[in-house]
Amino acid sequence: RSLVVVHFWAPWAPQCAQMNEVMAALAKEHMQVTFVKLEAEAVPEVSEKYGISSVPTFLFFKNSQKVDRLDGAHAPELTKKVQRHASSSSVCAVSSEGAKEDLNVRLKKLINAAPCMLFMKGSPKEPRCGFSKQMVEILNKHGISFSSFDIFSDEEVRQGLKTYSNWPTYPQLYVAGELIGGLDIIKELEASGELDTVCPKAQKLEDRLKVLINKAPVMLFMKGSKQVAKCGFSKQIIEILNGTGIDYETFDILEDEEVRQGLKTYSNWPTYPQLYVKGELVGGLDIVKELKESGELLPALKGEN
Numbered sequence: 367r368s369l370v371v372v373h374f375w376a377p378w379a380p381q382c383a384q385m386n387e388v389m390a391a392l393a394k395e396h397m398q399v400t401f402v403k404l405e406a407e408a409v410p411e412v413s414e415k416y417g418i419s420s421v422p423t424f425l426f427f428k429n430s431q432k433v434d435r436l437d438g439a440h441a442p443e444l445t446k447k448v449q450r451h452a453s454s455s456s457v458c459a460v461s462s463e464g465a466k467e468d469l470n471v472r473l474k475k476l477i478n479a480a481p482c483m484l485f486m487k488g489s490p491k492e493p494r495c496g497f498s499k500q501m502v503e504i505l506n507k508h509g510i511s512f513s514s515f516d517i518f519s520d521e522e523v524r525q526g527l528k529t530y531s532n533w534p535t536y537p538q539l540y541v542a543g544e545l546i547g548g549l550d551i552i553k554e555l556e557a558s559g560e561l562d563t564v565c566p567k568a569q570k571l572e573d574r575l576k577v578l579i580n581k582a583p584v585m586l587f588m589k590g591s592k593q594v595a596k597c598g599f600s601k602q603i604i605e606i607l608n609g610t611g612i613d614y615e616t617f618d619i620l621e622d623e624e625v626r627q628g629l630k631t632y633s634n635w636p637t638y639p640q641l642y643v644k645g646e647l648v649g650g651l652d653i654v655k656e657l658k659e660s661g662e663l664l665p666a667l668k669g670e671n
Contacts (some may be wrong), residue, residue: 369451370427374406381439385422388441396452403479414671426451426521431665435521437494441467442594443519469526476523478543481566485527486537490514491623492495497549501537504552512539541565578625580645584614584667587629588639592616599651603639604653612667644669 369575373389375382386403393401416425416432424444426434434451436443451514466547477483482505488494490502505512517524517536528534531545538544541564546552555561578584586603595604596618607614619638621625630636633647641648648654648666657663 367395368428369436369448370402371399371448372402372404372425372427373410374404374413374416374421374423374425376406376421379421379593382422385424385439385444388444392445392448399448400453432521435518435524437516437518440519447465450518458625469522470530473523473526473530474543477540479515481542482510482512483540484512484514484537485517485523485540486514487516487518489516494518495536495615497535501549501552504556504561505550505565508556508561508565510561512565534670539565543586571624572632575625575628575632576645579642582613582615583644583669584612585642586614586616586639587619587642588616589618589620596620597638599637600639603641603651605655606658606663607641607667610664610667612664614667643667 371384371389371392374381375386389401389403393399404412406418406423412418420437422439424436425449426436426447427430428451434447436447476485482489484501484505486493486495486498486501490506493499493502494578502514512587516524517527524536527538531538533545533548535548538548539552546555546564552561555564578587584607586607588595588600588603590600592604595601604616617625620628626638629640633640635647637649637650639650641650641654643666648657654663657666
């Protein structure tokens with residue numbers, strides 16, 4: 367009845383070795399979960415049966431049934447999925463009706479996560495099927511602003527959305543929470559000239575950066591988040607800001623390449639982290655350290671100088 371996590375790996379792939387270390391750490395934390403390593407190329411029939419086309423790939427089994435899947439070396443996502451499935455294994459099984467309702471609530475949230483949502487195979491930067499690739503190209507060509515969800519990252523969403531929307535294939539495009547359709551429909555809308563009226567236009571990068579910089583009185587653009595800094599400089603600046611007791615928000619530049627590159631030019635500041643107060647650039651870690659040492663940091667964060 368417990369959770370079994372199977373890692374399809376290859377000895378030649380360095381990212382697999384990294385994920386094996388992550389699995390070892392998770393195994394210590396979740397004693398009730400069974401972790402298994404399978405060399406994908408050594409078991410071709412199994413790999414083919416489960417559609418393993420790249421390594422690392424993780425499959426999650428409960429009661430001998432596959433319940434989830436994760437493609438790629440995403441340590442935070444693997445940790446999240448193990449925690450989620452392990453905790454749901456340890457509590458009493460909810461009725462299938464309850465589970466179905468929970469999934470529908472989750473699907474509705476995902477569909478409405480952005481004005482224009484694309485459910486695709488892979489990501490806009492790395493589409494993992496020809497139809498998804500074409501869809502991304504059309505949307506980009508028309509300057510349409512959209513967010514995406516990789517259906518390979520969540521088997522529950524991948525299967526559930528087909529039933530929820532009564533649309534059996536991917537990609538699927540939603541605008542304002544309503545299904546527009548798949549690639550053929552989008553091609554038809556493009557040909558008729560209706561696509562530009564149906565989908566929201568992308569905000570100019572400069573306007574988007576202004577909005578982000580002014581999202582909170584104190585905004586920090588960093589690698590990672592308040593909870594998990596992903597570089598030493600970001601970690602140090604977080605520690606300094608936490609010590610001031612001032613509220614601030616963060617933006618993870620690793621999640622958005624357009625912002626990461628664009629902000630360097632916009633602010634004429636080539637490195638990260640970058641700290642802004644009331645829409646004005648204060649500087650990076652060195653400047654923040656200098657302000658702290660001179661006793662000027664708190665007034666600066668309050669926008670007093």
